[in-house]
Amino acid sequence: MRLERVKEILLQQVEKGKLFHAYILEGKNCDHLAGVFANAITPYPEDIVYVEPDGLSVKDKAVMELQNRLSMKPLEGSKTVAIIKEADTLTVWAQNRLLKTLEEPLGDSVIILLSKNIENLLSTIVSRCIVFTVDEETEITDLEKEAKLQARDIGEMLLRKEKFFTITKKLAPVLSDRDRAYAFLDALQEWYHKLIMVSMGIYEDDSLESHLLTKERLFSAIDHIEEARRELNRNFNVSYSIKNMLLKLL
Template sequence: MILRDIDNNRKLMERLGYLSASQNLSHAYIFEGDACVDKELLANCFIKAILCEEHQGEGCDSCISCNKINHGNYEDILYVAADGKSIKDEAIEELQGRLQKKPFFGDRNIAVIKQADTMTVRAQNRLLKTLEEPPRGTILILLSENTENLIPTILSRCVAFRVEPFETPEYGQIKENAQELVRMLLNRDPFYALKAKLGQVAEDKDAAMKLLDGMELIYRDLAIANTRESRNYTKESIYRAVEWIEEARRDLQRGMNTGYAMKNLMIKIGG
């Protein structure tokens, strides 16, 4: 997949295409989007547009660089992810050491920090040193669900973009699962059936957060639609469902057991 294949974000794709084609690049970006948005896929598409040997500004998915990125073995692209619930200071320290070294393959080191909003405050303050004085050619891409968890000094040194949901096989499955649960709740299916469905589609926190995003999008669409389906709901019931979904999301972020939080949500919406 390349930038032009990403839908529902036309202006953002045009902007990223222009930046990568002109090579007028910042040293740091933030891609913020819901859990159901494949922000890592977007980051890789942006990197392909920057590094592509055939179609800079877009990517080709066939040159050596694009193929390396697709297979996750481009030597100068570094990925950092949460260890448990957070990204710790040691992980950022290790990243900084690698960024000080010359690139192996090209002329840039690029770091993608997944779940950047889970960085501890100490890790964020350490990263700030790199944002203030980045090694030559370095690009940092921070992926975040909620930039409010990032300290202001990091936000001020990054170019931030909001990413809307776009079609991928995973996102299609998330929507399908969310639509099925919303339908089951409307039909007042028995709790054991809801519980069984949750066991299939929300077995861990990550899957549950994506499912919550999908359900919230469905309810928000119902709130503005005028269809046979939307007429099964009152505005009040839709707004309550969205509030309960947001409450479940906060519960998960605070560390509540995934199964308990999701079952509690089903009970509240299902009545």
Template sequence: MRFKDIIGQEKGINYLKRSIQNKRIAHAYIFEGPKGVGKAQIALVFAKAIQCKNYYEDVCNHCSSCLKVNTNNHPDIKMIEPEGKSIKNNQIEDFQQDLLRKPYESNKKIYIIKDANLMTDSAQNRLLKTLEEPPAYAVIILLSTNANSFLPTIKSRCQILKFHPIGEKIIEDILVNKYGMQTDEAKVLAAFSDGSLGKALKLKESEEFKIKREETIKVIEKLLKKDQLMVFELFEFFQQNKAYIDEILDFMLFWFRDILLLSQTESDKFLVNMDKKAALQRHMNYIAYNKIGNIIHIIEKTKNDIKANVNFQLAIEMMLLTIQEE
């Protein structure tokens, strides 16, 4: 892996490359961004670049240092991960003891702390002591979904780099060009990726994702046939899949948005569910054009109600009944 292999995070990567080129590497960084946007990959390539013996704008991938990083065997690059649900005080204590020993074969010792926002309060306070007076050879990289989870005194001693979700079209193109996927399938995965290539790749391998999508389309089909007694039977599907409710409601949102697009433009160019165009056209015939926006609104409201801990059964049954009435 090299800097040039990481797509969609050019701003942050260029900043790190300049810091190496100008010999202005900080003692501590916070890499902030949603899961799956590539924070860990960027941190590892940054560490690899710092240690590379032939670095020039990117890692060489051939020197002894790069080869050791590629096999997770570099003595001066360490990864710290949560034990269970948190990073504990004793883990930071072990890290501090290791940091006292000078680098084995380079000028820097680099520590990457994954899910650093999961540090306990005592672990954060212990880490703060190191950040206040770090050895000259130390580089500490905290990976986090939320920099505000750290003590203000930790944040003030770190350079914060924000990594943002990647555009759907970029993810779609990567899935097609790098992973050989069909455009129809890539569009669906990109839409549900939340801007995370990592999530898109997990969905690519997930049979459960594909099954849930098919089941949700069948539920929509039954719902649009307007058998009012069916609503209470359909609720069982949502109850059984309560753990996946966000995903299922997103399936529904994209489905009805696709119906709206088809009814407005008669074009499939911007459809997410392009592989299901025939079903979309069939469902379009069940709904008056001016009602589709109302259906999208009620699904979005249901998502927000469930996040706000409104009674689950009441929220879902109201959504289903409202969709039928529309």
């Protein structure tokens, strides 16, 4: 999604007072965007907390200190905002500690994770955040256009509980092409994230209104998509991984 569009959506959420507890901004230059978002949530610098790598990684100690800070009330305003820079360098221990905070969010805090590659984050962390992949200002490729259309069509077929054979037949080009499979998974994850935002009232899209599922089902869908992506990374058979995911999403 283009940077200006992401910025527009985030600021709309602030304006409507319908914020989620955690966001991931994935892209090369998201620091400024995170700052704009944080300042819109709270105008008080004292209530914006930054977590940065110590050396090559964000350590467990830094997350522990963040948890202690978030357990306190905001110093000046109504919200505390935490910005975790280079979140994809969080150690495994730090990620597991952060996960506990995401599983039991505090109502007066918002966490923003900045990442260049969310595949380095635990899938359980990703599935508990609203993810925005901020594209560089380049033209969308034909492969990406095709994937977005496929994701919308397949997503709607899944929600209508259409027959597995019918779905896989429509998705045949993806099942035999690894590049297409990756693009499809990216687009499908974005589609489900939009459903999550619509269900929470923090994003408007009339075409998605009739497709609302429970929050648990939606986050579970993100988990299944992440699992399929990890399988492709481990060189699993493309057809097997995508079909296995579709069965879980039905």
